[in-house]
Amino acid sequence: EAQVTQNPRYLITVTGKKLTVTCSQNMNHEYMSWYRQDPGLGLRQIYYSMNVEVTDKGDVPEGYKVSRKEKRNFPLILESPSPNQTSLYFCASSFGGQGGNNYGYTFGSGTRLTVV
Amino acid sequence: AQSVTQLDSHVSVSEGTPVLLRCNYSSSYSPSLFWYVQHPNKGLQLLLKYTSAATLVKGINGFEAEFKKSETSFHLTKPSAHMSDAAEYFCVVSDRGGGFKTIFGAGTRLFVKA
Numbered sequence: 001e002a003q004v005t006q007n008p009r010y011l012i013t014v015t016g017k018k019l020t021v022t023c024s025q026n027m028n029h030e031y032m033s034w035y036r037q038d039p040g041l042g043l044r045q046i047y048y049s050m051n052v053e054v055t056d057k058g059d060v061p062e063g064y065k066v067s068r069k070e071k072r073n074f075p076l077i078l079e080s081p082s083p084n085q086t087s088l089y090f091c092a093s094s095f096g097g098q099g100g101n102n103y104g105y106t107f108g109s110g111t112r113l114t115v116v
Numbered sequence: 117a118q119s120v121t122q123l124d125s126h127v128s129v130s131e132g133t134p135v136l137l138r139c140n141y142s143s144s145y146s147p148s149l150f151w152y153v154q155h156p157n158k159g160l161q162l163l164l165k166y167t168s169a170a171t172l173v174k175g176i177n178g179f180e181a182e183f184k185k186s187e188t189s190f191h192l193t194k195p196s197a198h199m200s201d202a203a204e205y206f207c208v209v210s211d212r213g214g215g216f217k218t219i220f221g222a223g224t225r226l227f228v229k230a
Contacts, residue, residue, distance in 0.1 A: 035220075040222065042220040042221055043220040044220070045218055045219075048218075056217070058217060059217075059219075090160065092160075103148075103167065104150055104162045106162070107152075107159045107161070109158075109159045
C-alpha cells in the first residue's frame with residue numbers, strides 16, 4: 001500500500017530533551033515536507049526537501065532540523081524542544097514531475113507532540 | 117509572495133443542499149491550487165488539484181472547484197451535501213516551478229445538519 005509512515009503517533013517529552021520524529025514513504029516521491037498544525041492557524045510548513053540532500057526552510061523552521069540522506073526518509077529533529085513546539089505534526093510526500101510542479105501531497109497520519 | 121484566504125471559518129448546511137467553501141489566493145507565479153479535507157482525528161486527504169489544465173477541476177466524493185484567475189479565487193463546491201462531508205477543508209497554494217513552498221489556508225469547518 002502506498003503510504004507515508006510517521007512514528008511515533010503520540011509523544012510526551014520534557015523541555016530540552018532531544019527527539020526525532022521519523023517519516024518514511026514508499027512511493028519513490030522526490031518531494032517531502034513537514035508541517036505543524038495548530039488550532040486556528042491551519043498547517044504551517046516547517047521544512048521541505050526537493051530531493052536527496054536538498055532541503056529548504058518553510059515558514060516556521062526555528063527550533064527544528066531535518067535531513068534527507070535517503071529518498072524515502074525525512075526525519076524531523078528537535079534538538080532542544082520547548083513547550084511552544086507542542087503541536088500536531090504531519091509529514092507529506094509528493095511526486096515532483098518536470099518543472100518543479102507540485103502534484104499534491106500524500107500525508108502521514110500525524111504525530112501529536114506534547115512538550116512539558 | 118503567496119497567501120491564501122479562506123473566507124469562512126465555519127459553514128453550516130443541511131444534508132442534500134449545495135456546499136460552497138470560498139478561497140482566494142495570491143501568488144507571484146503561476147500557482148498550483150489544491151483542496152484537502154481532514155476528518156476529525158485523521159490525516160489530510162487530497163480532494164482535488166489545479167495545475168494549469170482545465171479550469172474546472174473535479175475531485176473525489178462529488179466535489180469540484182473552479183480556478184478563476186481574474187478573481188484570484190478557487191472556490192470548492194458540491195451539489196448535494198452528505199453527512200459524511202462534515203470535516204475541515206483546507207485551500208492550499210503552491211507556486212509552480214518555484215520549489216515546494218506551500219501555503220495552507222486557515223481552514224473551513226463544514227457542518228452538515230440532518
